[in-house]
Amino acid sequence: MVSLDLLINAIVAGILLGGFYAAVTVGITISFGMLDIANIAQPAFILLGSYAAYIITYYVPVDPLVVGFLMLPVFYVIGMAVYRLYYYSFELRGEQSIQGLAFFFGLLFVAEVSLVLVFGVDYRFVEAPYIGPSLHLGIIDLPLRMLIPCLVSLVMIAVLQLYLSRSFIGRAILAVSQDGLALQLMAASPTRIKQIAFGISVATCSLAGTFLIIIQPVEPSIGRDYIGRIFAICVLGGMTSFPGMVAAALLIGIVESITATFYGPSWAPAVAFGFLLITLAVRPAGLAGR
């Protein structure tokens, strides 16, 4: 006999969590889904976003979300730089798979250890007026620290979707994932387009990182929990589709929330990774193509 109150609140909390997970995954949908670059260092960029929000709000009394927006161009440039490096080192040589993966894995690791060396292993958090209070609608509790990142995240994804489907560069990005040669014939350089796209995917980490540190205190090693979630959601969502990705994010958020509430938080990490394994085993997007 499960309490209805508890179940509904667990589901609502899961939806809010899913909205946040969508922000975390949208970058991978672009870089892995569309550009076929397995950027497993994505959680490292997200953590960089979190720590950027932390360090700036420590010295300047400004809302962390503002910091997230202000840092967008910085992360965009970082993303473009990383792509350049990746392109010259691997894509040109045509040896993407192992070397590329090892590269990003090394990057993930170096980022985490550097954060430990600079900031230590203590948890860091930010303060904001919406961290703490909750909205109470009848039996439903909506903690503002989850609600606001969720809403901003969905807005961000909607804006990206519009950009991709309406603007020239956006449509070029969608095109390059399908047919690079045709794109060249259209007089757009695929490399330049991919660079912009990868830059965008890392830029989303600026905001995603800010959401993360609003929702929970962060420390360098929590990035690892997100690798599985990100790829699970991306694969489950069909790799390239934003609406699919959002639906997958909500699903995983809800299942994690229900598991944590009814079975205990110690099982929650296995949820996303378990989903991933099952999806990969049953719907192998590999040899069968997308």
Place this chain on the structure above:
Amino acid sequence: MRTGTFLIAAALVGLAIVVLTRIFFTNEYFFFAAYVVLQYIVLSTAWNILGGYTGYINFGTGAFFAIGAYSSAVLHKLPALLKTFDILIPAVPLPVMIVVGGIVSGIVGLGTGYLTLRLRGVFFAIATLALSVVVQTLIVNWDYVGGSRGIYIIRPAQAPLGGGYIQYLYTLMMALSVISVCIARWIERSRLGLGFAAIRDDELAAEAGGVPTLRLKLIATTLSGALMGMAGAPLPYYVTYLDPGSSFNLAYAVNSVAMPVIGGMTSWVGPIIGAVILGTIQQLATVTISSALNLLIVGVLLILFVIIAPNGIMGLISARQRRRAAIIEAAVQQRQAAA
């Protein structure tokens, strides 16, 4: 050199090193550090069977390694558990634990192979990461082996073969290194190795050419997993405190990727070079500076080598040899032309 000869030669080399070091090094800490380096020789060699030879990159070293460690923990607690049912068995000797650890990890490797049968490179790598977390979550929730709070292991008072216990662990790990290197070399020169290489170079073509890719991949994952499990089996006696956080540590995954990459992935020599160089640097850094810094060194070296020297140190050496040979060849030809 034939495999049998090589095995004897390697065993003799290993034995010589063990005997000499045990005579000349009196500070226990040397063996404490050397154990880690030898452990990484086994892990890198094991990783390379799947990574370098077959072309499938595995980020889940931690899972297989920890499975070996935890199977030893289970066996360690077994006599006490059975005693409550009035069944008396003696303490399980460590070599037996190593074999059991290898078998259990091998089975998990087989299972991993089945699950990831049709996944191409990238997805396989991500799946191994996922597997690592799933296994870790299972162990965290298993109270018998201590779960999240960990388990304490008291080393037996007497080491077999005399001497200190840490020297005993060191000797065992040297034996494991010799065995794993011999296995790797044997694979390289056998039809199995040819099959692996075919998969690495072009899996679709290999399949079209009649290579039993599925079966070979299963062999690779099983063998690789088994060796990693064997490397992990003595761990509880080494650290005396085993917990999921440290035994599934990503450092094992990074090191077992970095060492073959840096040493050279195409031969059995590469992982040894990588493990010895990187392992020694890390042990020195731990004692002198800090251990966080030494992890940074590994990560940075991995990135540098992957970008600049993807064939590792072995690759650099053989490239140099080729260049030298080409220069000599050109000089000889010039001489002949002038004459």
Place this chain on the structure above:
Amino acid sequence: MIGQRSSSRRVCRRLAPIAAVLSMLLLAAPPVFTQPAVAQTAPSGNPITIGFSMALTGSLAVNGKSGLLASQIWAEDVNAKGGLLGRPVKLIFYDDQTNPSLVPGIYTKLMDVDKVDLVISGYGTNIAAPAMPVVIQHNATFISLFALDINEEFKYPKYFSMLPVGPDPRPAITAGFFDIVKANKDKLGLKTIAIATGDGEATRNGTDGARVNIKKAGLDIVYDKTYPLTTTDFSPIIRAIQSTNADVVLISSYPNDSVGVIRSVNELGLKTKVFGGNLTGPQSTSIKTSLGPSLNGIITFDWWLPAPAMRFPGVMEFLKTYQARAGQEGVDPLGYYLGPWAYARMQVLGEAIENTKGLDQEKIAEYIRSHSFKTVVGDVAFGEKGEWKEARILTVQFQNIKGTSVDDFRDGKGEVVVGPDQYKAGDVILPYSSNNR
């Protein structure tokens, strides 16, 4: 495996090692400002080295750092009075990052590479326990600091515990909490209890003991889950507990999770009658000042507060020295929770060294076992398994906290001792929900 000096976020990383070296140099020089003007001979010869790990970063650092400062003050005091056996005392320590898996490596290094004369534990159950196998291997005497019942498994004769939990540690920690429950059982109709336990050594030991007390109090357990110590979002747990409408809520937590739980409780507005039990964390000044009025109503344990009945010889002078330096060292400014105990532990060890006139582990252990000591936390005597002969645990409730500054908590304000009777300073305010937050 660790030789890392870590710093708080304010202090640049470069300064930390320099500060560590400086403080070690300070140990050899007699400090002028803390001692009365009595002529004394400076200690000379090879230093006596005492090695340990300490939580300078991570969850327990909030107390660990003050423990380190207290130990350093002791070493300075001792060196000012001529050292031990005429030789200077030197502390050799490494940051264990509140990570139990780093501890065996640190102690192996201390004993095999640094070759220290004596070892003592770091702070906390989770940190002291992993050192035991290494310590036992080396046959060393070992005094732990705030470790809950870790010798139960090893039964090591050379182990001593600086924690006044007495001969039956696990139930003792929550005994006071359940006395309050029993006293109010009929008045408030207390029938059900929900338990949330952090998955760590100390917290699980505490909950094991609590179950004994729960049976004696005749309560029904309606929720009983553990959470990983890395949990940061406690809303699933608190919501699940709220849905059981438990009369009593018992939390067994470390500093980080205590903060997370309390924030979550306030975010969701948890309603219950008695709340608290085995929370470590709220006793520390930085957590008090960051949570402020959110703490009101919570019942937990403490070990020493500056009440008149607890002004043991030397403790106020020690605190004065400590508080003068706490600011610049970036540690707990008041130092009530761990400081006096870390100092007392060193006093026990120092006295044993002086009176056995040597560094023999057996003789020192024998001396500690067979004598009682007068320390800054009162009389200390060890019994079975190395635990104290008698328990002396304070049960406290946070009441009427209105602000978030250090002065709101100075001299034990805001933290009211509600048991045992010998030290009682006020009555408990129940139900929990009636406390203003």
